[in-house]
Amino acid sequence: MTTADARPGSSVVTMPAPPRRRKLPGWAIFMIGVVAAVGVLATTSYLTGRPALTSSLTMQNTVTLGVPILLAGLGGIWAERSGMINIGLEGMMVLGTWGAAWGGLHGGPWVAVLSGAIFGALGGLLHAIATVTFGVNHIVSGVAINLLGAGVTKYLAMLIFEPLSQNPRDSPPIEQFATFSAQPLGDWLADLENEQRAVISDVAGLLGGLVTRVSPMLIITILLVVGTYLVLWRSRFGLRLRSCGENPIAAESLGVNVYFHKYVAVVMSGALAGIGGAALVLGSSPSIYSEGQTANRGFIGLAAMIFGNWRPGGTLAGATLFGYADGLRLSAGPGTVHALLYAAVISAGLLVIWQLWRRKWRTAMLAAVGAVVVYGLYYASDELPTQFLPYTPHIITLVVLALAAQRLRPPAANGVPYRRGEGD
Amino acid sequence: MTAKLRSSLLAPALAIAFSALLCAIALLASGANPAEALGVMIGHVGKGQVAVDIVNSTAIYMLAALAAAIGFQMNLLNIGIEGQYRIGALVAAIVGSALVLPPVLHWLVILVVASLAGALWALLPAILKVTRGVHEVLSTIMLNAVAFGLAAYLIRRDMFGILIGNNVSTEPIPESGRVQGIDFGDRGTVFGLVFLAVAVAAVYGVVMQRTRFGFELKASGESPTAAAAGGVNAKKMIVVSLLVSGGVAGLVGMPEILGRDHAYTLNFAAGYGFAGLGIALLGRNHPVGIAFGSLLWAFLEKAKVALDNVGVPREIATIMQGSIVLSVVVAYEIVKRMDLAAEQRRVGRALGTAEPVEAEVGGDRK
Numbered sequence: 001m002t003t004a005d006a007r008p009g010s011s012v013v014t015m016p017a018p019p020r021r022r023k024l025p026g027w028a029i030f031m032i033g034v035v036a037a038v039g040v041l042a043t044t045s046y047l048t049g050r051p052a053l054t055s056s057l058t059m060q061n062t063v064t065l066g067v068p069i070l071l072a073g074l075g076g077i078w079a080e081r082s083g084m085i086n087i088g089l090e091g092m093m094v095l096g097t098w099g100a101a102w103g104g105l106h107g108g109p110w111v112a113v114l115s116g117a118i119f120g121a122l123g124g125l126l127h128a129i130a131t132v133t134f135g136v137n138h139i140v141s142g143v144a145i146n147l148l149g150a151g152v153t154k155y156l157a158m159l160i161f162e163p164l165s166q167n168p169r170d171s172p173p174i175e176q177f178a179t180f181s182a183q184p185l186g187d188w189l190a191d192l193e194n195e196q197r198a199v200i201s202d203v204a205g206l207l208g209g210l211v212t213r214v215s216p217m218l219i220i221t222i223l224l225v226v227g228t229y230l231v232l233w234r235s236r237f238g239l240r241l242r243s244c245g246e247n248p249i250a251a252e253s254l255g256v257n258v259y260f261h262k263y264v265a266v267v268m269s270g271a272l273a274g275i276g277g278a279a280l281v282l283g284s285s286p287s288i289y290s291e292g293q294t295a296n297r298g299f300i301g302l303a304a305m306i307f308g309n310w311r312p313g314g315t316l317a318g319a320t321l322f323g324y325a326d327g328l329r330l331s332a333g334p335g336t337v338h339a340l341l342y343a344a345v346i347s348a349g350l351l352v353i354w355q356l357w358r359r360k361w362r363t364a365m366l367a368a369v370g371a372v373v374v375y376g377l378y379y380a381s382d383e384l385p386t387q388f389l390p391y392t393p394h395i396i397t398l399v400v401l402a403l404a405a406q407r408l409r410p411p412a413a414n415g416v417p418y419r420r421g422e423g424d
Numbered sequence: 425m426t427a428k429l430r431s432s433l434l435a436p437a438l439a440i441a442f443s444a445l446l447c448a449i450a451l452l453a454s455g456a457n458p459a460e461a462l463g464v465m466i467g468h469v470g471k472g473q474v475a476v477d478i479v480n481s482t483a484i485y486m487l488a489a490l491a492a493a494i495g496f497q498m499n500l501l502n503i504g505i506e507g508q509y510r511i512g513a514l515v516a517a518i519v520g521s522a523l524v525l526p527p528v529l530h531w532l533v534i535l536v537v538a539s540l541a542g543a544l545w546a547l548l549p550a551i552l553k554v555t556r557g558v559h560e561v562l563s564t565i566m567l568n569a570v571a572f573g574l575a576a577y578l579i580r581r582d583m584f585g586i587l588i589g590n591n592v593s594t595e596p597i598p599e600s601g602r603v604q605g606i607d608f609g610d611r612g613t614v615f616g617l618v619f620l621a622v623a624v625a626a627v628y629g630v631v632m633q634r635t636r637f638g639f640e641l642k643a644s645g646e647s648p649t650a651a652a653a654g655g656v657n658a659k660k661m662i663v664v665s666l667l668v669s670g671g672v673a674g675l676v677g678m679p680e681i682l683g684r685d686h687a688y689t690l691n692f693a694a695g696y697g698f699a700g701l702g703i704a705l706l707g708r709n710h711p712v713g714i715a716f717g718s719l720l721w722a723f724l725e726k727a728k729v730a731l732d733n734v735g736v737p738r739e740i741a742t743i744m745q746g747s748i749v750l751s752v753v754v755a756y757e758i759v760k761r762m763d764l765a766a767e768q769r770r771v772g773r774a775l776g777t778a779e780p781v782e783a784e785v786g787g788d789r790k
Contacts, residue, residue, distance in 0.1 A: 159454060
């Protein structure tokens with residue numbers, strides 16, 4: 001962040017609009033974000049005496065719960081980069097959970113992932129037919145697909161799973177992925193974590209959670225994040241696909257088959273959401289399909305995508321945030337989630353300093369007021385009501401959307417209807 | 425005029441035919457005779473309280489769908505009806521049980537409170553949209569979840585909840601705050617607030633067709649830029665329409681609470697909000713269309729139990745609902761395109777001839 005005052009000769013006003021200062025590369029911003037997040041958590045954990053904030057168990061839960069959200073978010077990137085809003089992610093994810101459980105019953109976890117992807121892709125295909133071919137409003141079609149996805153899964157569960165599990169809402173348990181740990185690194189990190197030294201133990205806990213009991217699902221997901229980046233931003237096909245999301249008429253005039261690219265994008269989006277559903281099934285213990293399992297995670301994935309400014313790296317960060325909020329609730333009690341308020345105060349404090357340095361007085365004031373209010377909440381209460389705990393990710397999503405929404409740039413033609421040959 | 429009539433009837437007919445086909449395929453795939461399945465569903469209506477249940481549900485669905493339609497008119501997707509009616513019902517139940525007022529006035533006040541609470545829950549997404557540019561779909565989905573949490577919290581026994589039998593609920597609303605229904609003896613009781621749904625639909629129809637506000641709402645929905653050029657304040661319209669939508673949504677729980685439960689209980693019905701969105705699409709935001717859509721929805725919902733008798737999982741009703749909505753939106757899109765093509769052909773023909781064009785084009789419309 002040393003580039004802030006690197007605007008040479010700003011006193012010599014010759015140019016009406018000075019060139020924008022060079023931004024840091026994406027990976028550097030990402031690393032700074034990671035360090036800042038770990039720092040805030042470590043400080044909070046130290047000051048509030050809540051080691052669970054940075055325990056390896058919390059991190060494991062973050063991964064398990066963040067992966068479905070991340071996959072849904074990736075699905076959102078594919079669709080929206082081609083200009084198609086995909087509110088139907090939730091329904092496609094639900095289809096994916098059923099498909100995964102059904103496939104898993106017949107052929108183990110890898111078949112479960114594949115079959116989840118296929119079921120999600122079928123949902124995506126339906127969305128593509130309705131929106132690309134027939135020109136239905138994207139959101140309307142998405143809502144209908146959410147209805148339909150829930151209905152079809154309930155029906156199929158009743159038909160196929162009930163005779164096996166004696167319960168219309170659940171499937172019988174399927175085989176899980178064998179997990180593996182990077183030893184002896186994992187043990188070493190666990191020892192370090194148990195020593196409870198400030199910062200070091202926190203970092204060890206978070207890292208330890210990433211390398212012990214790793215599911216192949218995490219590897220698949222990371223590959224999909226990298227793959228999405230490479231395909232969409234580093235290939236000719238990806239350039240064409242994104243051009244359909246920015247200006248389909250211009251793309252058409254250059255000979256790009258817009259319908260084809262939109263179809264591929266939306267089907268791929270459904271497949272990724274379906275894999276997200278499979279991750280949900282495989283990540284729950286015992287690994288079963290159960291009704292209402294997705295609990296709006298498709299939508300939260302969409303929020304993670306917006307948080308990440310329609311980019312894979314940012315979506316990863318958003319999904320980690322939401323997965324963390326969800327995972328903390330499972331691995332620790334209401335008291336620890338309450339300590340998140342303290343973390344929010346520290347973050348707001350950092351924001352104040354940063355804004356003061358940039359001489360944005362108004363934003364700094366707002367952040368300071370926010371910090372005081374949240375600290376008041378923290379001070380006045382001992383723990384959050386348990387009824388609110390499941391909704392921590394939703395509340396964080398709202399706050400994040402409210403703070404971040406204006407700095408984002410969605411694809412220019414996102415959600416705009418397009419008909420072949422109707423450009424002027 | 426006949427062309428307009430044709431296109432407005434063709435689309436629903438096409439949609440119903442297509443979704444019937446889909447449902448028939450689904451039924452055949454699960455090994456049942458579609459005609460027989462439809463037969464037992466219709467036969468089921470005559471049994472016990474089913475007919476009255478359908479009427480009651482229709483009213484509830486109408487309220488939810490009208491709330492959705494107000495948003496749709498302005499291209500706003502108020503997914504938050506689900507949370508708004510929950511908060512509305514809960515707050516109304518708490519306030520209603522605490523008030524001491526003469527009859528009629530008591531339940532009128534409760535209705536106002538429910539409506540205000542629903543509107544208030546819609547205020548946050550409205551503010552976020554206008555000031556921060558947050559898409560209302562995302563903020564309302566999140567607020568739906570939070571509403572569930574808030575309701576579970578407020579009904580705790582150390583807050584406003586009491587234990588009645590095995591069920592936690594709010595304090596019952598006293599006799600003066602209840603709305604008498606129409607008793608049909610063994611057939612059940614039609615909620616008095618069924619007429620509320622009809623009244624709201626009528627007001628909605630008049631406002632949309634006959635007032636400046638309705639015109640501005642529709643104009644902002646169809647073309648925000650044209651509306652802005654015509655002096656409509658887009659931000660104000662967003663806030664107002666979301667508030668009105670939330671206000672109507674707040675009423676959704678009222679027929680059940682004032683007519684049957686007299687309290688907000690732990691197992692308060694969920695899912696009316698999402699049904700309302702589907703029905704509003706089905707009815708094309710038109711009050712009469714919404715009424716028929718609600719009736720169809722309620723019929724499928726209440727009569728699906730009978731499907732068990734012919735060995736079909738009743739969940740197929742949800743598939744029917746979803747496929748009907750999808751077919752309707754696709755059918756309307758197709759018909760719209762056909763109309764557009766016909767119009768273009770007609771204009772093309774008119775311009776192609778050497779006859780005076782204006783007179784013919786102008787005259788044809790009247």
